[in-house]
Amino acid sequence: MQKITPCLWFDTEGEEAAEYYVSVFENSRILEVSRYGPGMHRPEGLALTVEFELNGQRFTALNGGPEFTFDEAVSFQVSCADQAEVDHYWSRLTADGGKESQCGWLKDRWGVSWQIxxxxxxxxxxxPDPDGAQRAMQAMLGMRKLDIDAIREAYEGT
Incomplete structure (x- = not known):
């Protein structure tokens, strides 16, 4: 059993976000949805919590209200095998109102920060080449979506 499960606080969009994330990442699924009942402080039938997995990692989405929002202090790193995978996650997570940032960072339409x-x-x-590493770092700092070929070329000085 996974000991630590990230809990993402949404206003009312937790179920929509979980369903979207499950569509973006392979080997992902919704595990369970609990809903607000009558007389609770949120509308009856609204998802209270959504338990879901993204490629085997469990998450909880909580519709707790507008009191809290996401910021860059917490982000999720997505390790990509190649540029095609970088391009896939970048385009999917910036779609429909997501925002590009620098150095492989982005915010999805709900404000959740991701590093691709x-x-x-x-x-x-x-x-091991300190000059190459510096060139690669400078190349990366000038990018939004990371381009591994351009970073490699900077490292190699080509």
């Missing part, structure tokens, strides 16, 4: 990171990134920005 190619697995090869660390080998360039932390590579």
């Amino acid at each position: 990171i190619p697995e090869q990134l660390a080998s360039y920005i932390g590579g």
Whole structure:
């Protein structure tokens, strides 16, 4: 059993967000939905909590009200095997009102922050050639969606 489960606080959009995330990530599913009942402080029938998995990682979406919102202090890193995977997650998570940020960061339409990171990134920005690593870092700092070929070329000085 997973010991730590991220809980994402939404106003009323938790079920919609969970269904969307499940459509973006392979091997994902909705596990359980509990709903507000009569006399509770939110509309009857609205999802109270949605338990879901994204590629085996459990999450909870909670419709708790507008008191709290998301910010960049917490983000989810998505490790990508190649540029095609980077492109897939970037386009899906910025769709319908998502916002691009810098260095592989974005916010989806609900304001949840994601880092879409190619697995090869660390080998360039932390590579054994300090000059190449600096060039790779500078290249990355100028990007929104990360382009692993451009970062590699910067590292190699080509």
